[in-house]
Amino acid sequence: MRIASWNVNSLKVRLPQVLDWLARHQPDALCLQELKLEDANFPKAEIEAAGYFAAYYGQKTYNGVAILSRKPAKDVACGIAGFEDPQRRVISADVDGVRLVCAYVPNGQSLDSDKYRYKLGWLKAFSAWLERELAQHTRLAVLGDYNIAPEDRDVHDPKAWEGKVLVSPLERDAFGRLKALGLTDSFRMFEQPEKSYTWWDYRTNGFKRNLGLRIDHILLSTSLAATCTGCTIDLEPRRHERPSDHAPVVAELAT
């Protein structure tokens, strides 16, 4: 089973690239973040014509998440149960006997921002909810844009990023608490090239200079991690005309 995650930064703009990527890679499931469109405008017909089912939870302008799957998604749930959030950032579903959680973690803007406090509160609720989900679903994967670079090796210039959002100790603690629930960062289960990133700033020509961060992750429950045979970042879409600023992350499961 092949599962993937991609922050597309507007599904409207990126739809041709998503359809092309589905055709090339034939994932069993693709989790999308930052749809930036209302459910009424979701390109359901185009996705279905490509041979995929879609479960989606979108809103106007910002946020929005979806799970595309070869087989129909079952038991679709939107949001974090028990956590009121007007921002649509989480959708989960069963696909092929695996519980998939697709998440778009808040950015936080800056350490002194209300958005940073929202991010930390959001992560606390997310973690508490995932603990309950893990108790119900042995085979669970959490895919998405975490907006956290877990370690300095996930940052092109740790000195320059010190004191900034995405790398702060409190965010890294929150990521550590997810791992403490029994979730494994699938990318780090395998030997990887140095300077592996999933996001590069549009403004500084960051991709060409590989000035990036690894902030998109696929975390796996213990029993699912035991079946994982590989995890890679696909740089190809980032080279396209009008790319998303994020690259897809792909995990292979021997199931």
Place this chain on the structure above:
DNA sequence: ATGGCTTGAGTGTCAAGA
């Protein structure tokens, strides 16, 4: 260079991303 680019909203030029 509290910048650089890309979106969406909506026709001016912000807000937000990371």
